[in-house]
Amino acid sequence: MGKVYEQIDSDLRAFIEKQPMFFVATAPAEGGRVNVSPKGYSDTFAVLDERTVAYLDLDGSGIETVAHLRENGRITVMFCSFDRRALILRLYGTGRVVTPHDAEFPDLLARFGPHPGVRSVIVVDCERISDSCGWGVPRMSLDEERSTLDRWAVRQDVQKTRDYRAKHNRTSIDGIPGLAAGETDPATVHS
Template identity: 45%
Template sequence: MGKQFGRIEPEHQAFIERQKMFFVASAPPKGRINVSPKGLSSFRVLGDTDVAYLDCTGSGSETRAHLMASDDRRLTIMFCAFEGPPMILRLYGQGRSLMRGTPEYADLVPQFEEIAGARQIVRLSVDLVQTSCGMGVPLFDYKQERGSLVRYWAARSVDNLRKYWGLKNTKSIDGLPTGFVPDSMAPQG
């Protein structure tokens, strides 16, 4: 049976910090719902109703497009235990995208280990925490992070990263604008 909380309790934070991956779900008012897996130790609990993750360059930018297209900026982040006791933990709330090159990004990025190719920090103001049993989630053994994404962007020039942002990150799969302006973003630390 699920339980609901108005804030992230200390036991929730401890659970979150043990997880190696999480999932982000977003949706525009009309269009496709997006669910993205995330890892690379990029998630931080900043307070009992405040979390953020460092978002790496990928083949799309659905979360940012959805946050821009939606007045309520709804966002859900889910963690599930792949080892130990079963549990699923969801964080619901309103998200914001803090673009690389902005003062907000610069203020928050010291909370993270810098990742080559990082393009934004997604911050969530949590208004609901929900836990549920997770007994249907299989057990998996964690081996290691895949280093290929970080190596890929570390080996590219700033110009190549900006070109990629211009080609792949300016519109969602539904054609919604992401607000990425590649030439104004400072790609590397």
């Protein structure tokens, strides 16, 4: 049976910090498509306090999470253990998008490892923290993190990044607004 926690305690924090990847799920307010995104790079997720977490939103071909959060704020983050310990941890909450234009962006950015191509930081206020067994999840080992996304982002100059984001990140696949025109400029600093 699963357990509900009042907060992210030291054991849950250690579990989260050990995971090489996590999943993010969001959905539009009405109709539209539910989105589930796998996220990698072990240094792109941070526990800010006992009920607040954040992660780097790196360049990508879609903008579903940002669009959904701006529309309704609903988000679930899931960590799934693939090692000996069978455990799934879900963080249900309300998310918000912090862009390079926001005053808190530099302080949040400092919490993560160095990555180019940062579009924003997603901050989640956790309303429910719960686990489940994960007995049906296979055991797998991590060979290595892929560096492809970081290498791609480094090769882009300011104009290429701006053009890419304008083409792929202005609206979700359901037409919900994502990044505004002024938000497509790349951040002048890396995380």
